[in-house]
Amino acid sequence: MLGLFAALWCRPLPRSGPGEGGGSAARFIGVAGEMTCAVARGSGRGPGRPVGSEWAMATVAELLTVPRLAGAVEPLIPVALDRRVESVAVLEDLHALGTSPPDSLVIVAETASREAVGYRLDVLLRQASARDVAALALVREPLPRLHRTAAELAQRGNLALLRITPGIGLADTVIAIQQELTGGVGRLLDRARACLALIDEAERLRLGPPALVERVAEALGAEVRLGPPPASRGWLSAPVLVDGEPGPWISTPGDGTDADTVRRLLLHRLASAAERLESARQRAADVPVQTRAELLTELLIREPHASRDLVHRARQLGIPIDGWHAVVRLELENLAELRPGDEMGAFNLAQLAIRVAMESARGTGGTWNRAGTGSTILLVRSWQAEAGSELQAEVARAAELVIGRVRARIPRLSIRCGVGGIHVGSTGLRTSALEARAAIAAALTAGRRNVAVRFDSAGLRRVLLQWYALDDARDSVARLLEPLDRLGERRSREAIRTLRAYLDAHLSLSRAAEMLGLHRNTVAYRIQRIFELLEVDPDDPEQCLMLQLACRAREL
Amino acid sequence: MTLGEPDLEALARGCAIFGGGGGGDPTLGYVMAREAIRRGGPVPVVDLDELPDDGLVLPVAMVGAPTVIEEKIPNGSEGGRIQAVYERHFGRPVVAFAVAELGGIEGMLPVAWAAHAGLPLADCDLMGRAFPEIHMCTPNLHGLPIGPVVVTDERGNVATFTSIDAAWAERLVRPTCAAMGSCASLAIYPMTAAQARAAAVRGSVTRAIRVGRLLEAGAGDPVAVLEAEVGAVRLIEGKVADVERWTTQGFARGNAVIEGFGHDAGRLLRLEFQNENLVALLDGEPVASVPDVITVLDHHGAGAVVSERLRYGQRVTVIAFPCHPAWRTAPGLRLVGPRAWGYDLDYTPVERIHAARA
Numbered sequence: 001m002l003g004l005f006a007a008l009w010c011r012p013l014p015r016s017g018p019g020e021g022g023g024s025a026a027r028f029i030g031v032a033g034e035m036t037c038a039v040a041r042g043s044g045r046g047p048g049r050p051v052g053s054e055w056a057m058a059t060v061a062e063l064l065t066v067p068r069l070a071g072a073v074e075p076l077i078p079v080a081l082d083r084r085v086e087s088v089a090v091l092e093d094l095h096a097l098g099t100s101p102p103d104s105l106v107i108v109a110e111t112a113s114r115e116a117v118g119y120r121l122d123v124l125l126r127q128a129s130a131r132d133v134a135a136l137a138l139v140r141e142p143l144p145r146l147h148r149t150a151a152e153l154a155q156r157g158n159l160a161l162l163r164i165t166p167g168i169g170l171a172d173t174v175i176a177i178q179q180e181l182t183g184g185v186g187r188l189l190d191r192a193r194a195c196l197a198l199i200d201e202a203e204r205l206r207l208g209p210p211a212l213v214e215r216v217a218e219a220l221g222a223e224v225r226l227g228p229p230p231a232s233r234g235w236l237s238a239p240v241l242v243d244g245e246p247g248p249w250i251s252t253p254g255d256g257t258d259a260d261t262v263r264r265l266l267l268h269r270l271a272s273a274a275e276r277l278e279s280a281r282q283r284a285a286d287v288p289v290q291t292r293a294e295l296l297t298e299l300l301i302r303e304p305h306a307s308r309d310l311v312h313r314a315r316q317l318g319i320p321i322d323g324w325h326a327v328v329r330l331e332l333e334n335l336a337e338l339r340p341g342d343e344m345g346a347f348n349l350a351q352l353a354i355r356v357a358m359e360s361a362r363g364t365g366g367t368w369n370r371a372g373t374g375s376t377i378l379l380v381r382s383w384q385a386e387a388g389s390e391l392q393a394e395v396a397r398a399a400e401l402v403i404g405r406v407r408a409r410i411p412r413l414s415i416r417c418g419v420g421g422i423h424v425g426s427t428g429l430r431t432s433a434l435e436a437r438a439a440i441a442a443a444l445t446a447g448r449r450n451v452a453v454r455f456d457s458a459g460l461r462r463v464l465l466q467w468y469a470l471d472d473a474r475d476s477v478a479r480l481l482e483p484l485d486r487l488g489e490r491r492s493r494e495a496i497r498t499l500r501a502y503l504d505a506h507l508s509l510s511r512a513a514e515m516l517g518l519h520r521n522t523v524a525y526r527i528q529r530i531f532e533l534l535e536v537d538p539d540d541p542e543q544c545l546m547l548q549l550a551c552r553a554r555e556l
Numbered sequence: 557m558t559l560g561e562p563d564l565e566a567l568a569r570g571c572a573i574f575g576g577g578g579g580g581d582p583t584l585g586y587v588m589a590r591e592a593i594r595r596g597g598p599v600p601v602v603d604l605d606e607l608p609d610d611g612l613v614l615p616v617a618m619v620g621a622p623t624v625i626e627e628k629i630p631n632g633s634e635g636g637r638i639q640a641v642y643e644r645h646f647g648r649p650v651v652a653f654a655v656a657e658l659g660g661i662e663g664m665l666p667v668a669w670a671a672h673a674g675l676p677l678a679d680c681d682l683m684g685r686a687f688p689e690i691h692m693c694t695p696n697l698h699g700l701p702i703g704p705v706v707v708t709d710e711r712g713n714v715a716t717f718t719s720i721d722a723a724w725a726e727r728l729v730r731p732t733c734a735a736m737g738s739c740a741s742l743a744i745y746p747m748t749a750a751q752a753r754a755a756a757v758r759g760s761v762t763r764a765i766r767v768g769r770l771l772e773a774g775a776g777d778p779v780a781v782l783e784a785e786v787g788a789v790r791l792i793e794g795k796v797a798d799v800e801r802w803t804t805q806g807f808a809r810g811n812a813v814i815e816g817f818g819h820d821a822g823r824l825l826r827l828e829f830q831n832e833n834l835v836a837l838l839d840g841e842p843v844a845s846v847p848d849v850i851t852v853l854d855h856h857g858a859g860a861v862v863s864e865r866l867r868y869g870q871r872v873t874v875i876a877f878p879c880h881p882a883w884r885t886a887p888g889l890r891l892v893g894p895r896a897w898g899y900d901l902d903y904t905p906v907e908r909i910h911a912a913r914a
Contacts, residue, residue, distance in 0.1 A: 094900075118811070119828055119837050120900060126840025148798045148813045149826045153840050 067194025129157025296371035399452035570764030571663030572860035578832030579659020592671035611651030620739035635669020659686025684880035691722030
């Protein structure tokens with residue numbers, strides 16, 4: 001059929017009034033060598049207006065984004081892409097261009113395109129310019145280069161010169177362009193269909209929500225935002241829920257017509273896809289963290305002598321277990337109050353807090369892992385090289401930041417936070433965890449919430465004073481140190497001083513000897529003797545911490 | 557008239573103008589003709605009326621790629637060898653050599669061979685310009701046989717073709733030329749003086765010399781001189797902005813883009829050539845085409861630039877002028893009109909296009 005006509009025109013006609021048999025439905029009229037595709041015609045597109053409104057024109061650049069043509073039509077030179085197109089035509093005979101209307105996009109059929117090379121392309125371009133054609137599309141393979149004269153003629157004639165990949169259905173191309181030119185809900189539906197296919201593909205490819213939204217915006221030919229709820233009126237939006245909590249919003253401008261229904265449906269489909277993609281992303285990112293967290297939690301719970309295999313596994317998982325560690329302990333106090341009677345809701349809040357805490361901690365730099373269960377979060381900062389005590393302040397600052405971020409996300413959440421000292425190895429890790437717990441105990445005593453309390457001398461002294469003032473505490477200390485007290489006052493004082501130095505030096509004989517001004521062997525002998533008398537396991541951080549507290553309390 | 561050494565430069569200049577970008581660079585032919593005249597003396601240029609009716613006139617030329625001719629130079633003996641073959645074939649002497657095509661080296665070599673042979677040069681040629689194929693001659697329009705065609709090279713190889721028509725002669729000669737190294741000497745359309753009076757383009761040698769002299773004198777605008785002498789029109793003044801050239805089937809094909817300057821600023825002329833300039837399109841509009849003659853003049857020296865010498869950056873003036881009326885007839889256009897070269901264009905005489913544009 002096409003072959004019988006020199007040219008096929010699809011031209012939007014003036015909008016018909018009621019009863020005139022017009023409307024937006026297409027009809028074809030064969031007229032002596034040409035066909036007319038009559039469609040509704042509007043007043044042209046204004047800047048920033050949403051796709052789908054009843055416009056009967058599009059720029060060449062806009063036509064290039066028509067989903068069904070994506071990748072199959074490209075400009076040969078970046079010229080006249082802002083030209084407005086009013087109609088589309090197929091040219092099967094290069095001599096028939098003389099009947100093409102102004103502002104049309106002329107698709108040169110494949111056979112004619114093969115002839116439109118060299119000087120014939122020049123002639124065609126000149127004729128097209130003379131008729132004020134908006135764009136000329138040639139069906140051909142990519143060109144190594146466009147001849148100088150062709151490029152110049154297109155530029156001078158403000159004529160867009162396009163290439164259509166051979167093999168693409170010409171009728172489909174014409175219909176897609178015509179539908180784009182027609183405007184209205186039909187055009188929006190066409191684009192929405194492409195968006196849905198894109199969303200399906202994005203879910204299969206597990207694209208991130210920002211990339212998905214960007215692609216959908218391109219396919220829709222309209223602005224689509226991912227961010228806070230839109231402030232402007234006339235925008236349509238849908239929230240993206242992450243872990244049951246509202247996250248960012250996806251929004252696009254509406255026009256108050258029926259087309260907004262299509263936009264809303266699309267937005268909700270997009271938001272739900274974004275939610276699934278984001279959840280999947282978080283789960284995927286959380287798998288190694290989860291594994292490490294479980295291992296660290298077990299390591300901190302188990303008895304030291306039974307944790308050798310865990311230490312080995314920690315090394316295999318890349319946890320720098322043999323390095324230096326500082327533990328930040330966060331206890332979420334009022335989850336149940338925030339979600340009364342909603343256990344699942346409270347659980348989701350805890351998960352959210354864990355995620356935000358971990359992301360915030362990692363945002364401060366360095367190696368962070370997490371442990372803990374339920375409403376207790378342990379954040380472990382680790383160093384491969386020896387970390388000085390000055391870094392403890394840095395960890396405390398990170399802890400403050402974490403509290404701030406978590407509370408910004410869950411505003412009424414009450415958090416107690418303790419920061420342990422920096423200690424080496426798996427034993428040091430346990431020690432730091434205990435210190436962090438002790439610091440929380442101090443915070444509890446002092447009634448301090450939503451601040452990071454450090455297990456350092458200043459804070460501890462106050463805690464120790466309060467604690468040692470209790471009779472039970474004094475009895476405990478006396479019972480614990482009684483074997484040493486039996487040595488007599490001088491030797492007892494000497495033993496407690498040696499023990500405290502050893503414990504303060506994180507069980508390092510050399511550093512303790514340095515602090516006491518003694519030979520290392522002397523300290524080693526004394527420590528061995530002291531532990532024999534005390535019947536305390538030096539590898540048990542809990543007993544060691546108690547002993548350290550007792551030594552410090554005795555010196556108050 | 558007698559063609560002596562002082563006239564050669566004018567002839568060379570005129571041949572380049574009429575060559576329409578083809579016929580090869582006349583410099584080599586000029587040197588060969590000068591040497592031949594120095595040895596054999598000046599060459600009489602005779603009107604066909606001065607020759608006996610049945611006197612055998614021998615139109616001669618080079619065939620092949622102009623780019624090869626510059627490196628594979630004829631040794632001067634080719635004319636004598638061709639003459640001997642024809643005299644044996646027809647059993648009577650050759651009375652005059654003639655120029656087969658008036659363009660570049662093709663217009664000069666017959667002078668050298670005439671001087672070597674001590675024969676006059678008939679004041680005519682078979683095209684009134686240059687064309688790339690041997691059957692594109694006015695005697696073809698008069699039904700004269702092209703053969704026997706004699707082809708020879710500088711080594712002494714000689715091939716004689718008797719074909720059923722001129723197109724077949726072209727088909728047979730072209731591969732032989734390729735075998736001889738893409739360049740050879742030949743004679744076509746051997747005819748009597750009486751036949752030549754009707755079928756050849758008369759007076760073309762003296763016209764070329766006259767035009768050459770006028771341009772040599774440097775009297776005013778060369779385009780104005782050519783306008784007065786041959787009815788030339790100016791197509792564009794500009795700079796060569798792009799040249800695409802490829803050699804295929806023994807021809808140098810391609811196109812050049814001339815970017816206008818001065819009062820032609822903002823215009824682009826696309827020049828299509830196959831040895832000779834065939835079509836000129838100004839901003840996508842055909843402004844001249846074969847068989848009219850399209851010639852590129854050097855903007856400073858007014859000499860013609862042959863197509864193989866077109867280079868990026870050259871300042872040039874492109875002119876066109878009417879061809880011999882024989883080519884504007886229907887048979888002439890069928891043989892050498894734009895469609896004969898594969899151009900989807902109808903021929904319009906250059907002066908008519910120019911008048912319409914003005």
